[in-house]
Structure formats: structure tokens, C-alpha cells
Amino acid sequence: MTHANMMNNYFNPNSVYTKEDFRHCFRIGRHVFERLLHDVHQVNPYFRQKLDRADRLGFSPHQKVTIALRMIAYASLADSIDDTYGMPESTCLDTLAEFRDTIVQLYKEEYLCEPNDQEDLDWLICKAEYRGFPSMIGSLDYMHWQ
Incomplete structure (x- = not known):
């Protein structure tokens, strides 16, 4: 349900929020978000949606990248993300670490020199x-x- 709400609010063609709202919320443009999402999804299997132990779909790539970016953009604590997005604190921290490592791996040569x-x-x-x-x-x- 969290994924469906997020897609409806920010990512679907007739989303609730505008591009300006997206930029305000995520501190980056939607096209940059989509590039990051595509790149991390291709390189790191962690960002692919999988079945959990109860055979339910786990968190989507959009949710994982959103969590990582929100934590970075607003210096959010993992337990505050838990309340908003329904992702457990430990998973938020794992997601942030995976995102960080993947971004460094992907863009180090181009941007992080x-x-x-x-x-x-x-x-x-x-x-x-x-x-x-x-x-x-x-x-x-x-x-x-x-």
C-alpha cells in the first residue's frame, strides 16, 4: 500500500504532486531520481523487489531509493522513516548503506574525485x-x- 501511494503521489503520469513538489520533497529533479533508480537497480540486486519470507512482495526499488534519499536530504533518523514509510529501522539503515556503496561504485570516477x-x-x-x-x-x- 505504501508503494502504491508513493507511485500515485509522485511517479505516475497523473501524479498528485507536480515536478516542483517532487523537487522540494526529494531535493533533486524527477529525472535525476529516475537515473539513480535505474542505475542502482541495474548494478545492485539489493534494489530489486523480491519476495519476503512470507512470500509477500518486499519493498520496491522506488521505496528503497526514496528511503535512502530522504535520509540523506533531510538527515532523517531511521526510526522516523519507519513511522512514515513502514520500513523497519534496520532495513532503512541497510538500504542507506547499500545505496551509499552503490552510488560510490557507480559514480566515483565521474563525480567523486x-x-x-x-x-x-x-x-x-x-x-x-x-x-x-x-x-x-x-x-x-x-x-x-x-
């Missing part, structure tokens, strides 16, 4: 200045930003 030369540093400084954070690299606390 340290700046290694002056060109990378210049690019970061330019991007930060464009977004209104001049001298960002030199300040750890951003206190000089107005």
Missing part, C-alpha cells in the same frame, strides 16, 4: 563565483559572504 591540479581548482573557483560565493575555496565557514 578530488581536484588534482590548478585547472580543476580554477574551475571550482569560477563556478563558486558564478553562484555568488566568491573566494569560497579560501573560506571554510563562508562567514564573509553577504
Whole structure:
């Protein structure tokens, strides 16, 4: 039932919430969510829906990715997710760990690298200045930003 409600609210073609609502709720666009969902589903069998010990369908890939993203986006505690999504605390924590490991495995080379030369540093400084954070690299606390 939780899966059906979530699909009806956010993912079906005539969903209850708009793209803007989705972005506000998940802190990413729907297309980014769908890419993450597809990628983790393909790489890690944990994110595939399986039968549980009582021969009932377990949590869906959408539910698992949603749980992980909500915990990351809002620094939510696993027991608060339990109340909202009906996923036990231990499963929430397992899901978050699996998501983290899979994301690192998938995107480490492309997105999770340290700046290694002056060109990378210049690019970061330019991007930060464009977004209104001049001298960002030199300040750890951003206190000089107005």
C-alpha cells in the first residue's frame, strides 16, 4: 500500500504532486531520481523487489531509493522513516548503506574525485563565483559572504 501511494503521489503520469513538489520533497529533479533508480537497480540486486519470507512482495526499488534519499536530504533518523514509510529501522539503515556503496561504485570516477591540479581548482573557483560565493575555496565557514 505504501508503494502504491508513493507511485500515485509522485511517479505516475497523473501524479498528485507536480515536478516542483517532487523537487522540494526529494531535493533533486524527477529525472535525476529516475537515473539513480535505474542505475542502482541495474548494478545492485539489493534494489530489486523480491519476495519476503512470507512470500509477500518486499519493498520496491522506488521505496528503497526514496528511503535512502530522504535520509540523506533531510538527515532523517531511521526510526522516523519507519513511522512514515513502514520500513523497519534496520532495513532503512541497510538500504542507506547499500545505496551509499552503490552510488560510490557507480559514480566515483565521474563525480567523486578530488581536484588534482590548478585547472580543476580554477574551475571550482569560477563556478563558486558564478553562484555568488566568491573566494569560497579560501573560506571554510563562508562567514564573509553577504
